Amino acid sequence: MSDEQERIARDFYARDPEEQAAFLENTWCNHCQQVDLGMTEPVEYEFLGRIFVEGKCAVCGEPSITEVVEDEEDDA
Ligand SMILES: [Zn+2]
DSSP: OOOOOOOEEEOGGGSOHHHHHHHHHSOEETTTTEEOOOEEEEEEEEETTEEEEEEEETTTOOEEEEEEOOOOOOOO
């Protein structure tokens, strides 16, 4: 039995350069236990209806994952 959910690939590089830079700077590394160390090799995907950017910590190389909170227009 498997309860694995599928990741839906998204294109991180389709974002604005400013946005990309912000994601690469605003990180949390579990290994270093520090914020904003930066990440490399970002990969964006959707998982369980949420969007994440996963990369490697620029300092230690361990995986670093950031959840993307979209600023959607009001559609209420
Ligand atoms: Zn690290």
